[in-house]
Amino acid sequence: MVDLHKIQQSFPSKMLLKHRRPISLLSVLLFATVGCFHFAGDISYGFRAIGYTNAMVETSKPVAIHHNPRGKNESIACVIENSLGDGCQGLGFASLVLQTIDDITTCLARGFVPTVIWTECDYCGPPGNGQNYWTWYFEGRDQDIVQQAKTRVCIGPTRIPDASRPSVYLTRSGAMGELVDFRFADMENKVTEYFQPITAETRALVNHVISGYLQPAARVKNTVDTFYQSSMANSVNIGVHVRLKAGHAKEMALYDQTPPKLQDFVQVVQRLTNDIAATNSGREIRIFLASDLDEVIEEFKSKFGDNRVLHIGAFRGEKLEDQWEKRSSGQQLGDQVFSDILLMTKCDYFVHDESNVASVVYYFNPNLKSYYVNGDASDFRRLNAQPRFDSGELFRQAVARETRNLNLSNWWDVSSWAHLETWVRVLWGFLFTETGTNIEQLKCYYKNMKWSKCRNEFVRSKFASNSDMKKLMGL
Structure with a gap:
């Protein structure tokens, strides 16, 4: 019987040794060709970009x-x-x-x-x-x-x-960005270029548009209502949104902002629960928590109790990263984010930091009180103020701004x-x-x-x- 082990050992090694130079040259040419085609493709896209x-x-x-x-x-x-x-x-x-x-x-x-x-x-x-x-x-x-x-x-x-x-929402002279860029913080006097801070007027106009054009689909609404009725309906509810993954911290640094630590959120919620307990004797206090890390869920449960901390089943941490790569999971991830948003809008208080998820929550419920973790007293007053104009007047102002923008x-x-x-x-x-x-x-x-x-x-x-x-x- 032929010794297959010897054939596998001897044949490739001898052949490779004998023809090592042409094989090396061929490998170099192959990699160079692939690289050139890739670079040429990028150049082609780049020149086509001129037209776009x-x-x-x-x-x-x-x-x-x-x-x-x-x-x-x-x-x-x-x-x-x-x-x-x-x-x-x-x-x-x-x-x-x-x-x-x-x-x-x-x-x-x-x-x-x-x-x-x-x-x-x-x-x-x-x-x-x-x-x-x-x-x-x-x-x-x-x-x-x-x-x-x-x-x-x-x-x-x-x-x-x-x-x-400028965006139709952009009202502050010297600010930049569109609604997606607006910040809970007011950075006007802290950096040379800044995105516009969210104001009570921004919130009122966005909510006016939401009420007419962003009604949740019946499928989503039924799921959220079922969760709320079974776990939150008769309680004083604190919505908490915590993002602590490294990518969010890097994003914050781009805007000269420092993200809070987990204990900052815990301390704000602790003070808030004490204040609520003092004025709402006998009522249950529930914390609905939306976070991108399982460690956050565990810390909150250890501090406030398993029964008091609520959350939906969602991908977090490494599982979230794994699912993000799968196109088939897109709708499931979207459902989870949207459900978190809608359940936080049903709360009485809202603890959060900079995040577009937090912005959507804040806009969906104009009566929800903001506890912006990184904010100071002036931020708190601005974010929880009443708008100076009703939605009709704010829309008229938006029309005037858009007309000026066309000039x-x-x-x-x-x-x-x-x-x-x-x-x-x-x-x-x-x-x-x-x-x-x-x-x-x-x-x-x-x-x-x-x-x-x-x-x-x-x-x-x-x-x-x-x-x-x-x-x-x-x-």
Whole structure:
């Protein structure tokens, strides 16, 4: 019988030794070829990005106009498609919701009829089947107008914090960003460039939009109501949102903020429970806790008791990281985040730090009292103040701001030198960024553009100018 062990030992080693030089050369050429193709592909995407500069970089809300000769509805449909680009770049559920609220408000301020389409995102379902996953989480509204309207306006996916094209919510001179960037902290006198702090007026206007356009789907509402009735209905409830993973701390550092420690949250909740017990004799106090780490759940239960601390079944820690990589888990993760948000909105008090999840909770319930862990007395007064104007007046002010924003010059009105400078900056960013985020974002944009309701206009980089918007708005 042939000795297979000897064959396995001798044949490859002798062959490799004898032909080591050509094999080494072939390996080098192979790696070089693969590297060149990869780099060439990046260069190709980078140069193609020039044609998309307005959409991907310079314009915070690129807009395309599509005319439908078969349409019979004179109302202008405003299609919000923010999932097309940002949705597959690790954007959180709450961040995507805040972007959508900003876009809905912009549509309303322009006098258009908004409708939302989520076709491809980390929290959507299987890609490529043409479904609108917004209706998985929220009640659909004005969905039919997309096909019925003679004119549709599509708001593109990318938003860049840019003071020259402010959000409809941006009211403080010198601040920047869109609603998704707004902070619980007021950083105006602490850093040179800062995102706008959340105010009572911001909260009131956002809640006005939420009440009309972000009603939870019956499926989600039933699940949340069942949990509330069984565990929270007859108690004084404290909602607590704690994010302590390393990624959140890194994000905070980018904005010159220091995240609190776990014990900071525990101390605030301890003081709050003592105050509540002193004024609500005989009533149960429950703590609904939403966190990204199991250790946080364990610490709270050790301090306040297993029966007092409530939470839903959710992925946390390493399990959360594992599930994040699976596209099949997207809707399940979205359900967990949304359920946490809605249950915290049902609480009487809210303990939190900087987080877009906390922002959505704060906006959904305008009567919920904020205990911002990193805040000072001035933050506490600002966040728990009553708005100076009612929602009707706040919306009128938003319309006036949006009209003023349309008087800003378009990107293509600037000099050719500015164009060239921008293109060089775009290419450099796409080709040489350390993380490759820009390249991946562009690929995501290309991949998902086929689902856009203004696909042809976006593909040809045929974007609406401010004068086009003014004409549609009758200005």
